[in-house]
Amino acid sequence: MEIFSKSAQETILAAQDFASQLALGDVVRLEGDLGAGKTTFAKGVAKGLGIVQTVTSPTFALSNEYTFGQKGHRLVHIDAYRLEGVDAIETGICENLGAKDCVCLVEWSCFLCQEMTQCKQIWKVTIERMDQYTRRITIAKE
Numbered sequence: 576m577e578i579f580s581k582s583a584q585e586t587i588l589a590a591q592d593f594a595s596q597l598a599l600g601d602v603v604r605l606e607g608d609l610g611a612g613k614t615t616f617a618k619g620v621a622k623g624l625g626i627v628q629t630v631t632s633p634t635f636a637l638s639n640e641y642t643f644g645q646k647g648h649r650l651v652h653i654d655a656y657r658l659e660g661v662d663a664i665e666t667g668i669c670e671n672l673g674a675k676d677c678v679c680l681v682e683w684s685c686f687l688c689q690e691m692t693q694c695k696q697i698w699k700v701t702i703e704r705m706d707q708y709t710r711r712i713t714i715a716k717e
Contacts, residue, residue, distance in 0.1 A: 586702075602679045603699075614682070626641045626643045646676075650678050699717050
């Protein structure tokens with residue numbers, strides 16, 4: 576699926592719609608350059624899952640967790656950018672990849688490729704900056 580977004584709000588709406596396709600245990604790889612809109616897309620996924628908390632970038636925390644649904648399911652938003660050259664398993668952030676009670680969004684997943692091999696369902700969302708406002712968002716199952 577390919578979507579063209581002309582604003583952050585359109586990106587949030589596209590991600591909100593995409594969230595309806597997600598199931599517990601799914602992992603979503605968010606790919607794109609710095610500032611492409613990965614965290615904006617994550618905000619839309621959270622909104623689509625019914626999360627009302629403010630979603631922020633996990634760059635310095637490595638991961639942020641939000642609860643949704645009546646059974647306390649989790650959205651785990653991981654930013655692996657700072658994990659280059661680090662044993663990601665030792666950080667503990669890999670414990671949630673593919674967990675049956677959560678959906679994981681992973682920015683900079685290239686630093687976790689080895690750890691993601693056990694995941695059952697992986698989506699790849701690529702966000703490309705076309706110009707200052709326009710983004711091409713490509714969504715595919717891997």
